[in-house]
Amino acid sequence: MDQLATFISNNWILVGALVVVLALLGHSYFGSLLQNFATTSPSEAVKMINRDDAVVLDVREESEYQEGHIINAVHVPLSQLNDKLSTLEKHKNKPIIAACRSGHRSGQACSTLKKAGFENVYNLNGGILAWKSANLPLVNKKQTK
Structure with missing residues (x-):
């Protein structure tokens, strides 16, 4: 767990980009469920x-x-x-x-x-x-x- 925290703190730009990509993918798959x-x-x-x-x-x-x-x-x-x-x-x-x-x-x-x-x-x-x-x-x- 300490290694994960160290990795995140050393590569916060990459982790941030990963979060954005995952959010966009989630929106493209599940966004239609939120439409009326x-x-x-x-x-x-x-x-x-x-x-x-x-x-x-x-x-x-x-x-x-x-x-x-x-x-x-x-x-x-x-x-x-x-x-x-x-x-x-x-x-x-x-x-x-x-x-x-x-x-x-x-x-x-x-x-x-x-x-x-x-x-x-x-x-x-x-x-x-x-x-x-x-x-x-x-x-x-x-x-x-």
């Missing part, structure tokens, strides 16, 4: 859209959205979501799949929607990047001004 919403893969999202009339909520910024988005997606940037929750009320009884570039911002959107009383909320796992990797189509409509 489900995640869905791109292929499952397609099934939900086709079978359950799920609504895709794209929370990316305008420029990202214009580069390509899922067909019929409702676009509300994450920064405006709290102010525009009323526009989503008509979809409250449908499954809502939140999407962003990689899945992080859409996770925040899912938490916001759950707090606002939306029940069937899903985060698109991997976001639009995963959607593209699955070779699923995106609509690309650039606005001309």
Whole structure:
């Protein structure tokens, strides 16, 4: 036990890095248990859209959205979501799949929607990047001004 204490005191930077790595690994494995919403893969999202009339909520910024988005997606940037929750009320009884570039911002959107009383909320796992990797189509409509 004395050797362990000596090792830790002599290598505190390495021990600190080990603790951080273990915490990050724990969060990646068990973090989904702490979420109050489900995640869905791109292929499952397609099934939900086709079978359950799920609504895709794209929370990316305008420029990202214009580069390509899922067909019929409702676009509300994450920064405006709290102010525009009323526009989503008509979809409250449908499954809502939140999407962003990689899945992080859409996770925040899912938490916001759950707090606002939306029940069937899903985060698109991997976001639009995963959607593209699955070779699923995106609509690309650039606005001309």
